[in-house]
Amino acid sequence: MKxxxxxxxxxxxxxxxxxxxxNKIAVTNTNxxxxxxxxxxxxxxxxxGGRGGKILIVSNLNDAGEGSFRKAAIANGKRIIVFAxxxxxxxxxxxxxxxxxxxxxxxxxxxxxCIADYPVGLSGNNIIIRYLRFRMGDxxxxxxxxxxxxxxDALSASRxxxxxxxxxxxxxxxxxxxxxxxxxxxxxxxxxxxxPLNYSYHFEEGDKDFENHGYGGIWGGSHLSAHHNLFAxxxxxxxxxxxxxxxxxxxFVDFRNNVIYNWGGNSSYGGEAGNYNMINNYYKxxxxxxxxxxxRIVNPTKTDALDFGKFYVNGNYVDGAKDVTKNNWLxxxxxxxxxxxxxxxxxxxxxxxxxxxxxxxAVKAYEEVLKFVGASYKRDTLDERIISDVKNRTGRFxxxxxxxxxxTAYELTMNAWPVLKSLPAxxxxxxxxxxxDWEKKNGLNPxxxxxxxxxxxxxxxxxxxxxxxxxxx
Numbered sequence: 001m002k003x004x005x006x007x008x009x010x011x012x013x014x015x016x017x018x019x020x021x022x023n024k025i026a027v028t029n030t031n032x033x034x035x036x037x038x039x040x041x042x043x044x045x046x047x048x049g050g051r052g053g054k055i056l057i058v059s060n061l062n063d064a065g066e067g068s069f070r071k072a073a074i075a076n077g078k079r080i081i082v083f084a085x086x087x088x089x090x091x092x093x094x095x096x097x098x099x100x101x102x103x104x105x106x107x108x109x110x111x112x113x114c115i116a117d118y119p120v121g122l123s124g125n126n127i128i129i130r131y132l133r134f135r136m137g138d139x140x141x142x143x144x145x146x147x148x149x150x151x152x153d154a155l156s157a158s159r160x161x162x163x164x165x166x167x168x169x170x171x172x173x174x175x176x177x178x179x180x181x182x183x184x185x186x187x188x189x190x191x192x193x194x195x196p197l198n199y200s201y202h203f204e205e206g207d208k209d210f211e212n213h214g215y216g217g218i219w220g221g222s223h224l225s226a227h228h229n230l231f232a233x234x235x236x237x238x239x240x241x242x243x244x245x246x247x248x249x250x251x252f253v254d255f256r257n258n259v260i261y262n263w264g265g266n267s268s269y270g271g272e273a274g275n276y277n278m279i280n281n282y283y284k285x286x287x288x289x290x291x292x293x294x295x296r297i298v299n300p301t302k303t304d305a306l307d308f309g310k311f312y313v314n315g316n317y318v319d320g321a322k323d324v325t326k327n328n329w330l331x332x333x334x335x336x337x338x339x340x341x342x343x344x345x346x347x348x349x350x351x352x353x354x355x356x357x358x359x360x361x362a363v364k365a366y367e368e369v370l371k372f373v374g375a376s377y378k379r380d381t382l383d384e385r386i387i388s389d390v391k392n393r394t395g396r397f398x399x400x401x402x403x404x405x406x407x408t409a410y411e412l413t414m415n416a417w418p419v420l421k422s423l424p425a426x427x428x429x430x431x432x433x434x435x436x437d438w439e440k441k442n443g444l445n446p447x448x449x450x451x452x453x454x455x456x457x458x459x460x461x462x463x464x465x466x467x468x469x470x471x472x473x
Contacts, residue, residue: 023310023348023351023353034046034048034460034461036049036128037128037130037166037465037469038469038473039166039473040164040166040187040189041225041227041355041356041357042164042186042187042189042225042226042254042357043184043187043223043224043225043254043354043355044163044164044185044186044187044225045164045187045355046162046185047126047127047128047162047163047185048126048162049078049101049127049128050080050081050100050102051078051102051462052078052453052462053078053080053100053453054077054079054080055080055082055432055433055464056072056079056081056082057083057084057428057433058072058081058083058084058113059085059425060085061087061088061089061090063089063090063091063092063093069081069113069115070091070095073095073098073101073103074096074098075098076098079101079102080101080102080104080433080465081101081102081103081104082104082107082433082464083104083105083107083108083109083113084109084425084428085108085109086110086111086113086420086422086423087110087113087114087420087421087422088113088114088115088116088417089113089114089115090117091115091116091118091120092118093118094118094119094121094152095115095118095120095121096122096123097120097124097127097129098123099125099126099127099160100125100126101128102465102468103128103129104468105130105133105168106167106377106468106471106472107433108422109422109423109424110378110420110421110422111378111419111420111421112131112375112377112378112380114132114133114134114135114380114417114418115132115134115135115136116135116136116137116417117139117140118136118152119152119153119173120134120154121153121155122156122163124160125160125161125162125163126162127160127162127163127164128164128166129164129168130166130167131168131377131472132168132169133169133375133380134154134155134168134169135154135169135170135172135401135417136152136153136154136171136172136173136174137172137197137401137410137416137417138150138172138197138200138201138400138401139410141174141200142201143201143203144203145203145207145209146203147203147204149201149202149203149210150174150175150200150201150202150203151175151202152173152174152175153175153176153178154170154172154173154177155168155170156176156178156179156180157179157180157181157183157186158179158180158181158182158183159183160180160186161183161184161185161186162185162186163180163183163185163186164186164187164188164189165180165189166190166191167191167372167373167374167377167472168191168192168374168375169192169194169374169375169380169382170192170194171195172195172401173196173215174196174197174200174201174202174213175202176196176215176216176217176218177194177196177215177234178191178217179217179218180217180218180219180224181220181242182220183221184223185222186221186224187226188224188225188226188229189225189227189228189229190227190228190229190369190372190373190374191230191373191374192229192230192373192374192375193229193230193234194230194231194232194233194234194382194383195214195233195234195386195397196213196216196233196234197213197214197399197401198213198214198397199212199214199399200399200406210406213235214233214235214236214264214397214398215234215236215240216234216236216240217231217239217240218237218240218242218270219242219253219255220241220242220251220274221242221251221253222251222252223355224251224252224253224254225253225254225354225355226239226254226255226256226258227254227255227257227258228257228258228365228368228369228373229258229369230258230259230369230390231258231261232262232386232389232390233262233286233288233386233389233395233396233397233398234262234263235266235397236264236269238260238263238266238267238268239268240269240270241253241268241269241270241271241274241309242270242274243271243273243274243309244272244273244306245272245273245303245306250273251271251274251275251309252352253271253274253276253277254276254277254352254354254355254357255276255277255278256277256279256359257281257357257359257360257362257365257369258282258369259281259282259366260281260282261285261286261389261390262285262288262289262389262393262395263285263288263293264288264289264397265290265293266293267283267293267298268297268298269298269300269301269335270300270301271298271308271309272301272302272303272306272308272309273306273308273309274309275310275352276310276311277312277351277354278297278298278312278313278314278316279312279313279314279316279351279359280314280315280317280361280362280365281297281316281362281365282316282317282319282366282369283296283297283316283318283319283331284366284390285320286389286393286394286395287393287396288396288397294321295318295320295321297313297316297318297324297328297331298311298331298333299332299333299334299335300334300335300346301335301336302335302336302338303336308334308338308342308345309346310346310347310348310352312349312350312351312352313328313331313332315328315362316362317361317363317366318331370387370390370391377471377472380418381418382418400413400416401413401417402415403416426438429446429447430445430446430448430449432448432450432451432452433452433464433467434452434463434467435467438467439451442466443456444456444463452464
């Protein structure tokens with residue numbers, strides 16, 4: 001009996017120690033059934049997107065109409081979007097993507113898909129987006145020196161839940177490239193955020209000229225996982241942690257295994273009254289990085305109403321600063337006149353508990369990110385250049401797509417968008433999103449469209465999901 005009590009006491013002690021070593025944040029979904037797709041990780045991994053819904057095929061590059069991306073994106077109900085064409089879709093107006101959708105950019109035959117000219121936002125919940133490019137540009141941004149000019153993100157989502165954005169390339173915005181905040185159960189993974197337009201047409205109340213506003217993104221929400229993303233050539237907001245300043249619930253962001261390159265005046269900052277893990281990220285200054293922030297990891301800030309957030313900062317690699325890499329405390333620089341006492345209060349000793357990802361050291365993550373980040377199934381020339389910049393410590397901030405001077409007419413910059421060549425689409429007789437040859441090989445019926453939403457091949461994923469997931473690993 002004494003041995004039993006001793007055993008139980010030992011177990012109890014172990015549990016108490018384990019709890020003491022992590023700061024508890026409630027995890028909203030512990031469902032261990034199907035994840036969004038193989039390789040989905042973090043808080044957004046349980047998004048179902050359009051699973052079980054209709055299959056919509058994008059067959060042209062038109063802005064609207066039958067077979068267009070817009071018509072599929074704004075449709076109601078569960079739907080999975082596949083592509084029978086590659087190329088750049090030049091929008092004629094902003095696009096709001098409705099919820100319960102899976103967008104499989106990897107299905108495009110050829111070099112893939114890019115969305116250009118107007119901002120794209122998420123207006124619903126339960127969204128999976130993979131292998132797309134969002135390169136807005138300044139065509140519709142110059143409204144003159146009036147407040148509100150040039151205030152668009154290339155891709156954004158506010159107060160949305162069950163979102164996962166995977167392997168997308170986002171650039172050429174006039175506000176932030178890619179902002180996601182105020183929601184819940186979100187994952188941002190393997191995305192390449194680069195070249196927001198700096199001296200473009202962003203104008204706010206009180207400005208006397210257009211701002212230098214080449215910013216990466218505002219990230220936050222109740223449960224947001226961000227891993228294996230790359231920020232390159234963003235002046236600031238790499239990212240800005242939203243905190244609770246815009247009405248979010250108690251914020252928690254798990255930010256790990258990301259790469260931040262060539263920031264300007266600030267790397268990561270913000271986080272008023274929120275909770276953050278910053279673990280095993282890689283910081284590499286570039287030609288445009290201000291000397292006084294070359295070795296900065298994060299710059300916590302506060303407001304009159306909201307105090308500094310809580311930050312667990314560990315395992316981050318700061319290129320060129322062995323002392324900061326060894327002791328991340330040295331890379332934390334408090335904002336808003338924060339004192340050493342404020343820093344001791346804000347920086348915590350143990351990480352917040354989180355949805356686990358396949359974690360790597362910062363150095364290993366750097367290598368993997370450069371290999372696979374962005375719409376890398378068929379990487380375009382722009383992303384190839386960005387990756388080369390990171391490797392070779394080259395590149396700069398730009399003001400206009402293609403690196404042209406501020407004020408260059410849009411018509412003279414149209415060649416800045418990489419040419420995305422299309423190949424003939426695979427034969428798909430029943431228009432169910434699965435090629436005939438693939439259906440035959442896997443025992444499906446190429447003249448029965450209903451089998452796309454069946455589960456013959458996998459108990460968790462519908463047959464069409466098995467197909468789109470098989471394209472990329």
